[in-house]
Amino acid sequence: MRVVQKFGGSSVADAASIRRVARRIVDTQAAGAGVVVVVSAMGDTTDDLLDLAKQVSPNPPPRELDMLLTAGERMSAALLAMAINDLGAKARSFTGSQAGVITTSAHGDARIIDITPGRIESALNKGDIVIVAGFQGVSQDTKDVTTLGRGASDTTAVALASALGADLCEIYTDVDGVFTADPRIVPAARQIPEISTDEMLELAANGAKILHLRCVEYARRENVPVRVRSSFSDKPGTLVKVTTNEEGPSMEAALITGVAHDRSEAKITVAGVPDKIGEAARIFGVIAEADINIDMIVQNVSVADATTAISFTLPQDDVPKALAALEAAREEIGFADVTADETVGKVAIVGVGMRTNPGVTAKFFEALAKAGVNIQMISTSEIRLSVVVDADDVDKAVRATHTAFGLDSDTDAVVYGGTGR
Amino acid sequence: MRVVQKFGGSSVADAASIRRVARRIVDTQAAGAGVVVVVSAMGDTTDDLLDLAKQVSPNPPPRELDMLLTAGERMSAALLAMAINDLGAKARSFTGSQAGVITTSAHGDARIIDITPGRIESALNKGDIVIVAGFQGVSQDTKDVTTLGRGASDTTAVALASALGADLCEIYTDVDGVFTADPRIVPAARQIPEISTDEMLELAANGAKILHLRCVEYARRENVPVRVRSSFSDKPGTLVKVTTNEEGPSMEAALITGVAHDRSEAKITVAGVPDKIGEAARIFGVIAEADINIDMIVQNVSVADATTAISFTLPQDDVPKALAALEAAREEIGFADVTADETVGKVAIVGVGMRTNPGVTAKFFEALAKAGVNIQMISTSEIRLSVVVDADDVDKAVRATHTAFGLDSDTDAVVYGGTGR
Numbered sequence: 001m002r003v004v005q006k007f008g009g010s011s012v013a014d015a016a017s018i019r020r021v022a023r024r025i026v027d028t029q030a031a032g033a034g035v036v037v038v039v040s041a042m043g044d045t046t047d048d049l050l051d052l053a054k055q056v057s058p059n060p061p062p063r064e065l066d067m068l069l070t071a072g073e074r075m076s077a078a079l080l081a082m083a084i085n086d087l088g089a090k091a092r093s094f095t096g097s098q099a100g101v102i103t104t105s106a107h108g109d110a111r112i113i114d115i116t117p118g119r120i121e122s123a124l125n126k127g128d129i130v131i132v133a134g135f136q137g138v139s140q141d142t143k144d145v146t147t148l149g150r151g152a153s154d155t156t157a158v159a160l161a162s163a164l165g166a167d168l169c170e171i172y173t174d175v176d177g178v179f180t181a182d183p184r185i186v187p188a189a190r191q192i193p194e195i196s197t198d199e200m201l202e203l204a205a206n207g208a209k210i211l212h213l214r215c216v217e218y219a220r221r222e223n224v225p226v227r228v229r230s231s232f233s234d235k236p237g238t239l240v241k242v243t244t245n246e247e248g249p250s251m252e253a254a255l256i257t258g259v260a261h262d263r264s265e266a267k268i269t270v271a272g273v274p275d276k277i278g279e280a281a282r283i284f285g286v287i288a289e290a291d292i293n294i295d296m297i298v299q300n301v302s303v304a305d306a307t308t309a310i311s312f313t314l315p316q317d318d319v320p321k322a323l324a325a326l327e328a329a330r331e332e333i334g335f336a337d338v339t340a341d342e343t344v345g346k347v348a349i350v351g352v353g354m355r356t357n358p359g360v361t362a363k364f365f366e367a368l369a370k371a372g373v374n375i376q377m378i379s380t381s382e383i384r385l386s387v388v389v390d391a392d393d394v395d396k397a398v399r400a401t402h403t404a405f406g407l408d409s410d411t412d413a414v415v416y417g418g419t420g421r
Numbered sequence: 422m423r424v425v426q427k428f429g430g431s432s433v434a435d436a437a438s439i440r441r442v443a444r445r446i447v448d449t450q451a452a453g454a455g456v457v458v459v460v461s462a463m464g465d466t467t468d469d470l471l472d473l474a475k476q477v478s479p480n481p482p483p484r485e486l487d488m489l490l491t492a493g494e495r496m497s498a499a500l501l502a503m504a505i506n507d508l509g510a511k512a513r514s515f516t517g518s519q520a521g522v523i524t525t526s527a528h529g530d531a532r533i534i535d536i537t538p539g540r541i542e543s544a545l546n547k548g549d550i551v552i553v554a555g556f557q558g559v560s561q562d563t564k565d566v567t568t569l570g571r572g573a574s575d576t577t578a579v580a581l582a583s584a585l586g587a588d589l590c591e592i593y594t595d596v597d598g599v600f601t602a603d604p605r606i607v608p609a610a611r612q613i614p615e616i617s618t619d620e621m622l623e624l625a626a627n628g629a630k631i632l633h634l635r636c637v638e639y640a641r642r643e644n645v646p647v648r649v650r651s652s653f654s655d656k657p658g659t660l661v662k663v664t665t666n667e668e669g670p671s672m673e674a675a676l677i678t679g680v681a682h683d684r685s686e687a688k689i690t691v692a693g694v695p696d697k698i699g700e701a702a703r704i705f706g707v708i709a710e711a712d713i714n715i716d717m718i719v720q721n722v723s724v725a726d727a728t729t730a731i732s733f734t735l736p737q738d739d740v741p742k743a744l745a746a747l748e749a750a751r752e753e754i755g756f757a758d759v760t761a762d763e764t765v766g767k768v769a770i771v772g773v774g775m776r777t778n779p780g781v782t783a784k785f786f787e788a789l790a791k792a793g794v795n796i797q798m799i800s801t802s803e804i805r806l807s808v809v810v811d812a813d814d815v816d817k818a819v820r821a822t823h824t825a826f827g828l829d830s831d832t833d834a835v836v837y838g839g840t841g842r
Contacts, residue, residue: 015476049496055436056500057507064506067499067514071492075470078488079477085485086478093488098564119564143519143540 002124002166003028006038006134006157010174011231012076013043021172021231022083025129029089034124036164038134038157039080041072046150062107066136066147070095073133073153081131091129094119096145099130100163101137101156103146110137110146112155112218115163124164132160154215162222169224171211172231177238178203178210180407181259185398188408192257193236196243197226199257199350202384206348207262216240243352255360256351256405261398263391265295266319267344267376269311270326272336282333283310283326290325292318295346296379296388307336311377313388316342344376345394348386349401355382367404373397423545423587424449427459427555427578431595432652433497434464442593442652443504446550450510455545457585459555459578460501462493467571483528487557487568491516494554494574502552512550515540517557517566522577524558524567531558531567533576533639536584545585553581575636583643590645592632593652598659599624599631601828602680606819609829613678614657617664618647620678620771623805627769628683637661664773676781677772677826682819684812686716687740688765688797690732691747693757701731703754704747711746713739716767717800717809728757732798734809737763765797766815769807770822776803788825794818 005025012018029035040046049068053060060068077093084091100116123130134153139146148155154171161169178200179189195203197220204213210228219226220242229237273279280299287294295313314322319340326338347368354360364385368375373396377388389397402408426446433439450456470489474481481489498514505512521537544551555574560567569576575592582590599621600610616624618641625634631649640647641663650658694700701720708715716734735743740761747759768789775781785806789796794817798809810818823829 015473018477052436052496052500053503056439057503059507060503061506064499064502064512064514067502067516068496071496071499074495075473075489075492078485078492079473081485081488082474082478082481085482086480091485093485095488095566 001032002034002164004036004157004161004166004169006153007172007231009040009043011172012039018079018083022080022087025084026087026089029129036130036160038132038153039076040134040153042076045072063144066107066145069147070136070145073135077131077133084129089129091131092123093131095133096136097138099132102140103137105139105141107146109149112159113140115159117163151212154212155218158215158218158224161224168227170227172229176230176235177228181398181402185395186402190409192238194239194241195257196352197240198383199352200240202350203258203260206260206386207346208260255353255357256349258350259398259401260348261394262346263394264316265313265346266316266340266342267311267313268322268340269309270335270338271309272307273310274334275306275308280310286325286329287322290321292322296377298377343391344388345391346386346388347394347397348384350384352383361385363404364401367400368397371396371400422453423455423585425457425578425582425587425590426593427574428593428652430461430464432593433460439500440504443501443508446505447508447510450550457551457581459553459574460497461555461574463497466493484565487528487566490568491557491566494556498552498554505550510550512552513544514552516554518559520553522558523561526560526562528567530570533580534561536580538584572633575633576639579636579639579645582645589648591648593650597651597656598649602819602823606816607823611830613659615660615662616678617773618661619804620773621661623771624679624681627681627807629681676774676778677770679771680819680822681769682815683767684815685737686734686767687737687761687763688732688734689743689761690730691756691759692730693728694731695755696727696729704731707746707750708743711742713743717798719798764812765809766812767807767809768815768818769805771805773804782806784825785822788821789818792817792821
């Protein structure tokens with residue numbers, strides 16, 4: 001039996017938390033498991049280091065930023081190993097590089113290419129508990145230290161679980177698992193005991209912050225069972241299970257599994273676009289060249305003047321870059337106007353039950369209408385339906401939807417605060 | 422022209438200091454030099470990390486402590502590289518391991534075995550400024566991260582200067598160079614423009630904290646010229662020059678070069694030792710087994726009862742260990758009593774001029790006697806004479822000696838505070 005356990009920054013925020021987490025790890029080993037632990041930086045360390053970098057240079061080189069930020073997980077990993085040793089067990093900490101996390105050289109957003117866990121395997125074989133600094137690796141080409149992007153310690157954990165053939169990857173955070181909605185918005189939200197990776201993927205992609213999107217993708221692809229649970233309680237949490245498309249939902253399954261929301265996106269509308277073939281391709285070609293990921297797209301029906309409007313959503317942070325790129329190409333594309341709206345929010349319902357229930361869309365829109373929420377954009381997948389609404393309407397849209405689909409619990413959820421990474 | 426520059430913790434204590442230091446480094450490169458910079462952790466970082474470790478575990482494993490502490494220099498190195506890039510020059514930071522600092526596996530006190538500066542050489546060849554995290558390396562056997570002991574960034578700098586064939590190793594600190602005495606005790610102390618490595622070695626070994634002892638040893642062995650200067654001024658500082666024994670002091674040379682003092686030692690006296698062959702060997706065998714370095718030794722003349730007393734000095738921190746080791750061997754050795762005195766201090770005069778001037782000893786003791794200072798122990802080398810006195814007498818002993826040997830300047834030295842690492 002092998003387990004990978006990942007602890008987020010709030011779980012190792014101070015010396016007392018580190019000692020508490022150490023106890024849990026030692027207990028897991030005592031129960032007979034080989035334990036590999038992935039740890040994030042303590043509390044606000046990463047933000048503090050980013051602040052320091054900004055004080056030194058407004059635009060620090062990504063390679064050096066990675067050198068700086070990786071110090072955070074190095075510190076928490078070493079401290080956790082100390083705390084475990086203090087409890088009489090044996091632990092050794094490893095940096096991402098030492099753990100064999102080989103990545104691309106895209107500093108700040110590197111991807112894991114391979115894991116060569118030779119040192120981890122030999123430490124496990126000696127009976128040691130292995131602590132790995134999350135969020136970091138070493139680039140295959142340049143041998144420089146890289147980071148995998150914010151929140152990517154989850155991905156480190158799943159990747160290690162896959163490489164080591166672990167039976168389970170436990171992601172410890174400050175909430176009791178995955179909920180049917182954010183309990184800070186919907187107090188009656190229920191904790192979900194089991195969810196498919198497909199559904200988790202849609203929830204993560206639509207703003208549920210409990211698990212990092214890339215981590216879920218990795219778990220799905222590599223077939224790694226993931227359990228999300230609280231480091232502050234002994235509750236079993238939520239098992240994220242890889243299910244094949246053939247497996248339908250069980251008879252008891254709810255129509256939808258959860259409601260996600262996201263306030264981090266903005267909407268850009270390009271108006272007065274000549275209604276001819278290839279215009280949309282030129283617009284999104286410009287956006288792609290600026291290295292911006294877009295989410296939803298709506299093209300309006302052509303109006304009398306033979307022009308159309310195209311709206312799309314993108315991360316708020318990318319708005320200036322997108323506007324600049326579009327303005328630069330205005331002549332070439334020949335559109336009339338471009339505007340950005342940052343006061344939008346996305347609400348999505350997710351559930352494998354949607355596949356076989358055509359009434360879900362109507363029920364969702366009806367709930368939104370009753371709550372007085374205007375729908376700006378709509379996007380669908382086989383197991384997800386999302387809408388863009390006014391940012392001020394997000395909370396009531398989430399609550400109305402949660403109630404309409406019968407997800408409300410009789411008791412209020414306990415909210416610890418924070419996001420677990 | 423190649424230069425290695427080392428900046429201590431007080432020189433990179435905050436973002437503003439880091440930017441100031443970056444300016445100096447860029448100027449050095451602009452003047453035509455290939456520049457390698459060794460940097461310590463910012464301000465009190467190392468002490469803060471040690472505190473954190475103590476909160477987690479009263480007795481942290483040395484391997485994990487090294488993992489933790491090395492984060493400090495990693496951060497300052499990355500930040501300094503950012504600041505340099507911000508000034509338009511190119512800089513790359515490297516950890517000790519990446520810089521090829523190969524050490525023994527004695528965590529917390531590792532020795533440099535070899536430097537394999539392949540990555541540094543190729544970065545220099547590309548015209549980059551190289552920043553190396555001081556104080557750290559990687560063990561040859563286990564490939565684990567090691568530290569070289571407190572203050573050992575000086576040693577990293579000299580070792581790199583030697584390996585890279587640098588023309589000069591500049592040690593930047595918060596004072597203007599090496600002084601004839603600690604200016605906080607002797608305001609009339611003078612900055613020394615040039616000093617031999619032999620003298621510097623004696624000063625460092627006798628409590629002068631300006632340069633780390635191992636760094637001076639390294640510089641002497643590897644024939645690396647070292648310049649100690651302030652990062653807060655443009656003064657030339659003190660050149661520490663390797664001189665052969667054949668070279669005598671110049672005609673103008675002062676009788677002694679400087680007065681050092683040290684309050685970090687204690688004196689242990691073993692009384693009632695049977696006055697027979699092999700007793701001293703047994704006592705110091707016990708001390709050596711406890712891995713304690715001793716400094717001065719005095720064996721009293723045998724008294725009427727055919728027993729003698731042996732006194733020696735050692736670091737204050739080692740007193741409990743030494744007493745325990747001696748008590749455990751009391752029966753075997755057969756001594757009557759052992760006592761420790763931590764209220765002692767050491768005062769030493771150093772100078773190559775002593776070799777040819779037999780009157781120095783008398784002059785020193787006369788000065789101490791006039792100042793009312795009682796001498797407890799005496800130790801000599803060819804270019805150094807040191808005495809143990811009461812801790813309360815150290816200041817007046819230093820002042821009286823400094824004056825007696827004509828070292829007093831007409832103007833008071835500027836004291837910045839701090840020790841530079």
